[in-house]
Amino acid sequence: MTKTVLLDKDADLSILKTKTIGVIGFGSQGHAHALNLRDSGMNVIIGLHPQSKSIDIAKKHGLEVLTNSEVVKRADIIFLATPDLVIPEIYADQILPNLTPGKILGFAHGFVIHYKLVVPPPEVDVILVAPKGPGHLVRREYIQGRGVPALIAAYQNRSGKARDVALAWAKGIGSTRVGVIETTFKEETETDLFGEQAVLCGGLTSLITAGFETLVNSGYAPEMAYFECVHEMKLIVDLIYESGISGMRFSISETAKWGDVSVGPKVIDEHVKENMRKVLENIQNGTFAKEWIEEVKSGKQRYRKLLAQGAEHQIEKVGAEIRALFPWLKQKNLQGVQAAYD
Ligand SMILES: NC(=O)c1ccc[n+]([C@@H]2O[C@H](COP(=O)([O-])OP(=O)(O)OC[C@H]3O[C@@H](n4cnc5c(N)ncnc54)[C@H](OP(=O)(O)O)[C@@H]3O)[C@@H](O)[C@H]2O)c1
Ligand SMILES: [Mg+2]
CATH class of the missing domain: 3.40.50.720 (NAD(P)-binding Rossmann-like Domain)
Known part of the structure; x- marks a missing residue:
């Protein structure tokens, strides 16, 4: 360490x-x-x-x-x-x-x-x-x-x-x-913003949505696409969380492992890394902060519009129907603190 x-x-x-x-x-x-x-x-x-x-x-x-x-x-x-x-x-x-x-x-x-x-x-x-x-x-x-x-x-x-x-x-x-x-404040701020933009929030939701749209636009049922691109995500991430990427690979099939190591890098390729470097640069040189401050000052219209677009996406409708099949999945409205910790 x-x-x-x-x-x-x-x-x-x-x-x-x-x-x-x-x-x-x-x-x-x-x-x-x-x-x-x-x-x-x-x-x-x-x-x-x-x-x-x-x-x-x-x-x-x-x-x-x-x-x-x-x-x-x-x-x-x-x-x-x-x-x-x-x-x-x-x-x-x-x-x-x-x-x-x-x-x-x-x-x-x-x-x-x-x-x-x-x-x-x-x-x-x-x-x-x-x-x-x-x-x-x-x-x-x-x-x-x-x-x-x-x-x-x-x-x-x-x-x-x-x-x-x-x-x-x-x-x-x-x-x-x-x-x-x-x-340091600098290291925390820059890595935190990068993580949430490129990987945890922005990267992940864009990856999920792109996979879902690719399957649905090719004629597969949205329910199938949801299971593949959203539902199973948690199962895989839980394994990574518990035992790392290699530990997760221990639990998946040989075919899945081969697809993982040989195809994954073609999806998340050099273009994606180049985009990530630009994201980091904009964090380091203050461009992201400046744009976000301007967005807040001008009334957060684009922010609200993009969030509303996300909420109306087909993935959310089919997701709500599928999650209703799992009674143990307590639906939480994390926007309301009350609902979340009462
Ligand atoms: N969300 C996370 O888990 C997370 C993780 C790591 C770090 N952080 C950091 O933690 C900080 C707080 O973020 P958050 O996500 O916890 O915020 P949040 O959930 O949006 O909560 C904001 C709180 O501030 C209150 N508030 C708003 N305007 C106020 C004012 N003028 N005076 C006093 N209180 C006011 C709100 O009350 P009303 O709603 O009643 O107005 C609400 O209780 C940020 O610096 C964030 O970057 C957050
Ligand atoms: Mg953060």
Whole structure:
């Protein structure tokens, strides 16, 4: 291993015990960090905007909910768990005016710091605790006595204790139960964006959809295409997750293995890698960030249109019908935090 993996024994929770922890936002990451830290014995308060749908949910979990400004005044650590592009506004209006020397700003993703949308004063510590998984898993795994791996970083270390605080936070949310790795805001931001664009979200959904469309457009039944390109994906990915690519190959037939190693690289070929390099370049030179900021500023019309197109695709209709055949597959609306963790 080139990086040290930090575990429970390496982290000391006591550094957090004397601090008031303020989590701003109670969505996917916010609810997981807040509830896990509370259950780890920490003093946690929540900041939300007055119209927030999350207020009742946070209160139902027994947490104190305040305005963002009140949280910044009371808390020693202010952890930003709102959508990334909402952070600069909250920072300017509610955080900066109440930010006194010695406080700690925490992030779940390096975006706003790395692209300098937020430039904190030198008198505060700036840390990152980025779980490598969706917030709902961060909560679910913690409850089951496990955890989701996380990355930590310190961007400003005025107190000299920024790393210890980030590591303790990672312990409080359950991540040192499995492993925490130290990184920088730059490395976390660039690799996270690349992963979600090229492989995990963008790459995967485009691969699935292209396979589905190829079969359906060649006259095969959509149900067949769904089983081949979507349903079986989880079974294969579970095997890779458990025992690596070679381990997965142990379980598939010889014909499947031969198709995998001899045909796979023809599908994901040099053109795809060239596209991936361009994607990475646009992340590194700030083009992706600039375009996303413009999209948000102009009202997210294209964002909504593309998501709506995805939701109307045939793959979703046939998918809903097929998933209804599996009663043990509880359909979750992950957009509604309530549905997801109630
Ligand atoms: N999603 C993930 O699993 C994941 C993984 C790793 C890192 N991250 C990072 O975690 C951070 C949070 O993302 P997320 O996906 O967890 O967000 P999210 O699920 O969209 O939740 C956003 C939360 O922020 C609240 N909010 C919105 N505007 C606010 C304001 N002005 N003041 C206070 N609260 C406000 C929302 O309340 P209302 O809905 O009621 O407005 C909601 O509770 C981001 O930095 C993201 O990059 C996310
Ligand atoms: Mg991400």
